[in-house]
Amino acid sequence: MLTKKIEHSLNAQIEHEAYASFLYLSMATWCDREGLSGCAQFLYRQSDEERDHMMRMVHYINEVGHHAVVPGIRQPPVEFESIQALFNLVYESELMVTKEINHLIDLCYKEDDHMTLNFMQWFVSEQREEEAMVRSILDKIKLVGTGPQHLYFIDQELQRINKAVQTATNKAE
Template identity: 55%
Template structure:
């Protein structure tokens, strides 16, 4: 049985993950509009991944006799000043998600909820990876610059990230 406090906090995390999925979907649409095919594909994949994160918590709450709530999701922004501004927003959002996961861990420790602490360890590792990935993309953006001709190179670099992710997913399935 999960505590009411932890159930409420996990439901807030469901909403945060759902918002992230919609935010990245909105970003994918903007990238499509800007002709950034590699970036659009990356954001579509990120959107699906965030949806999976949301559902993982949703199912967990059911397993521990909690009540998962479907969240109302706020409209994310749909215009961005540049691809650099877009990835800066992604990085800031991932940092927000990390802080939220840490808040869940704090509740778990306070309540001696070892089951949820164990469940959340996957999210701790996932967030470390997400933040590192976004920092590496931002580092590449700084190197390439943000002039009009550099968008092609930025898109190619993000497409390389897509290819590496697809290869890793294929290796996991094998």
């Protein structure tokens, strides 16, 4: 049994994860258009992951006997100033989601809801991993600089990350 406040906040989190999924999807198609296939592949996968986070919320709310509400999604940006600006926005988005998750966890303590608190722990580790990954991408982008072939090298770097993630996924299966 969830309190009204927890049910409301979990439903709000569905919307936050869904927006992140649409934002990364929009970024992926922009990268595709710009010929940055490594970046595009990375962002398509991140978009799928955010959808998976959303679905975890949906199933949890329904599993504990409440009603997961599917929200309308606001329009994400469709144009980005540069690949640097785009990944800065990814980082900001992750920091925002971490904040929202922290608020939800604070609320679990206030409402004495240990079941939801336990469910939310997975998201805490996930945010730590995602923040670290985006930070390392931003560090690489900074190292590459803005020389004439910087987009090529940034995309190569993202290809390398995609391969590493693929290998890790294959090992886990």
